[in-house]
Amino acid sequence: MNLQSIKNISFIIIIGVIVLSVVVFISPFTYLDYVLMYFFAFAIFAISWDFLYSYSGQLSLGHAIPFGIGAFTVAILASKYQLNPVIGLFIAPFTASLIGGLIGMTTIRLKPAYQGIALLLFSQVLYWFTLLQFSDEGISFGYRNGLPVLGFNESYFIGILVFIVGSISILLIEHSKIRLKLLAIKQDSFAAYASGINVTFYKIFTLFVSSFFAGLGGGFLALYTFHTDYTIFLVSNDFLPIAMSIVGGTQLLGGVLLGSLLISFLDTILPAYVSLAVTYLIYGILVILVLRIFPEGIKGIIKKIRVT
Amino acid sequence: MLKINSVSKRFQGVIALDHVSLDVNEGKIYGLIGPNGSGKTTLVNCITGFIKANEGSITFGQHELTNLKPHEIVKKGIVRTFQNTRVFNDLTVEENLVAVRSDLTGSLRLIELLDAFDLNSVKGVKASSLSYGQKKMLEIARALALEPAIILLDEPLAGLDVQMISKLSSQIKYINKSFNKTLLIVEHNLDELMSLADYVFVMNNGVKTAEGEPSIIRNSKIVQDVYFGR
Numbered sequence: 138m139n140l141q142s143i144k145n146i147s148f149i150i151i152i153g154v155i156v157l158s159v160v161v162f163i164s165p166f167t168y169l170d171y172v173l174m175y176f177f178a179f180a181i182f183a184i185s186w187d188f189l190y191s192y193s194g195q196l197s198l199g200h201a202i203p204f205g206i207g208a209f210t211v212a213i214l215a216s217k218y219q220l221n222p223v224i225g226l227f228i229a230p231f232t233a234s235l236i237g238g239l240i241g242m243t244t245i246r247l248k249p250a251y252q253g254i255a256l257l258l259f260s261q262v263l264y265w266f267t268l269l270q271f272s273d274e275g276i277s278f279g280y281r282n283g284l285p286v287l288g289f290n291e292s293y294f295i296g297i298l299v300f301i302v303g304s305i306s307i308l309l310i311e312h313s314k315i316r317l318k319l320l321a322i323k324q325d326s327f328a329a330y331a332s333g334i335n336v337t338f339y340k341i342f343t344l345f346v347s348s349f350f351a352g353l354g355g356g357f358l359a360l361y362t363f364h365t366d367y368t369i370f371l372v373s374n375d376f377l378p379i380a381m382s383i384v385g386g387t388q389l390l391g392g393v394l395l396g397s398l399l400i401s402f403l404d405t406i407l408p409a410y411v412s413l414a415v416t417y418l419i420y421g422i423l424v425i426l427v428l429r430i431f432p433e434g435i436k437g438i439i440k441k442i443r444v445t
Numbered sequence: 446m447l448k449i450n451s452v453s454k455r456f457q458g459v460i461a462l463d464h465v466s467l468d469v470n471e472g473k474i475y476g477l478i479g480p481n482g483s484g485k486t487t488l489v490n491c492i493t494g495f496i497k498a499n500e501g502s503i504t505f506g507q508h509e510l511t512n513l514k515p516h517e518i519v520k521k522g523i524v525r526t527f528q529n530t531r532v533f534n535d536l537t538v539e540e541n542l543v544a545v546r547s548d549l550t551g552s553l554r555l556i557e558l559l560d561a562f563d564l565n566s567v568k569g570v571k572a573s574s575l576s577y578g579q580k581k582m583l584e585i586a587r588a589l590a591l592e593p594a595i596i597l598l599d600e601p602l603a604g605l606d607v608q609m610i611s612k613l614s615s616q617i618k619y620i621n622k623s624f625n626k627t628l629l630i631v632e633h634n635l636d637e638l639m640s641l642a643d644y645v646f647v648m649n650n651g652v653k654t655a656e657g658e659p660s661i662i663r664n665s666k667i668v669q670d671v672y673f674g675r
């Protein structure tokens with residue numbers, strides 16, 4: 138697949154998702170609305186993780202950090218300062234980028250596995266911190282005089298906007314002039330350094346950008362549920378974007394979107410039938426199966442279809 | 446133009462470089478020879494900023510390199526290759542070059558560079574599927590793409606067959622003549638450099654033991670004793 142066709146595939150999948158969300162919106166299956174909303178948040182979260190991993194080789198096992206910071210930004214601003222959550226959603230990416238970026242910066246010299254574990258530990262620090270600070274009830278907001286400040290239709294519309302802005306922005310960054318530099322850093326940061334590429338700068342850059350969009354996803358999750366709490370920093374939220382990326386196929390944004398769609402669907406359906414433990418067992422098996430049969434995930438299937 | 450002044454480097458107990466000084470002047474092909482473990486790669490790492498010397502200084506023209514980062518040293522005009530060839534495996538040959546110089550995209554220079562290294566026919570191929578020799582060529586082409594004044598090649602001839610060695614040797618001469626680059630070639634075997642280098646430095650146990658024209662070095666008593674250890 139050449140570069141232009143990779144970009145086109147992702148673009149077509151983005152358009153496909155937009156069409157799907159309009160179809161779901163006008164369809165009578167209200168349950169699917171909820172699946173889509175959940176997907177909007179996690180899709181942006183997953184492609185932000187994949188951007189960090191596939192375009193600079195940084196493995197975050199704690200990407201719930203910026204995701205959760207985004208959610209808490211919206212929630213705190215709305216509950217403490219009576220700020221409209223939509224305005225909070227504009228601020229969330231910036232706080233997530235700042236805090237996620239600064240935390241990430243302390244780990245950039247570590248080897249990928251160690252960097253991942255360090256970030257995982259940071260996310261668990263935030264888990265305990267927010268549990269102690271906001272108790273297990275977390276923060277609920279969004280009602281004024283007993284009425285919601287945002288209607289369902291508005292939330293859905295904002296979700297589509299978040300999805301469009303987030304996915305197109307990341308796609309454009311991934312296909313910008315720095316694409317090859319970032320890929321070079323991922324493949325051999327030593328050789329990249331020796332070829333005059335400022336590896337440290339680009340690693341920090343991708344951390345801030347990736348955290349920015351993770352915060353957008355997390356902020357939207359809080360916005361449409363009118364709530365967030367410490368469970369946003371659960372280890373499962375560290376791993377969901379990774380599972381989505383692996384199932385979809387890393388480094389192909391459109392593939393990651395399809396992976397996110399599949400797992401978002403399962404994640405909203407399965408817990409109704411089986412326990413959470415079984416849900417995650419199913420993801421685990423799914424990831425292993427994908428890695429064994431289609432090492433490149435849905436991306437691999439797309440490639441096959443295009444060749445034949 | 447490149448001056449190494451009494452550079453020392455210790456690793457835990459090992460003294461990898463012991464007050465090494467050498468001068469590299471413009472336009473020549475230099476050799477840096479010495480047995481395995483004599484400190485050649487360590488010296489290249491110090492010059493290119495990958496490790497910091499414990500003592501001494503390195504200057505390039507008016508620039509003090511001692512505290513610069515690797516990518517800053519590249520900008521000053523010194524580029525290296527690695528003993529274990531390092532190309533960007535998942536990128537195509539062409540992308541390997543464009544990654545380090547985005548202004549090469551679609552340029553005449555890119556085609557010249559690919560042609561000069563016999564890589565035009567494989568420009569769309571992923572670097573991982575190149576032969577060992579082609580990878581070496583690509584790594585050197587990538588270094589040249591950065592338009593450096595000096596290229597440091599860390600054991601470029603190691604692991605190549607006779608045919609490939611003569612091909613790469615003439616390539617190195619060509620880079621020196623046509624592109625007017627200064628080269629410093631690290632090699633553990635003096636024989637390979639006899640016809641290639643204008644001037645060689647000899648290292649042993651972290652110490653520079655001799656320097657001079659290859660033919661003189663070849664016959665020098667110190668070198669025969671220390672380096673060839675016969």
Ligand SMILES: Nc1ncnc2c1ncn2[C@@H]1O[C@H](COP(=O)(O)OP(=O)(O)O)[C@@H](O)[C@H]1O
Pocket residue numbers: 456457459460461479480481482483484485486487488
């Ligand atoms: N990063 C390192 N850590 C510890 N010792 C090292 C390191 N790099 C090199 N050395 C030691 O320094 C000495 C010189 O090594 P090197 O510069 O690689 O030699 P050469 O390139 O001439 O074969 C060797 O004894 C080697 O073991």
Ligand SMILES: [Mg+2]
Pocket residue numbers: 485486487528
């Ligand atoms: Mg060496």
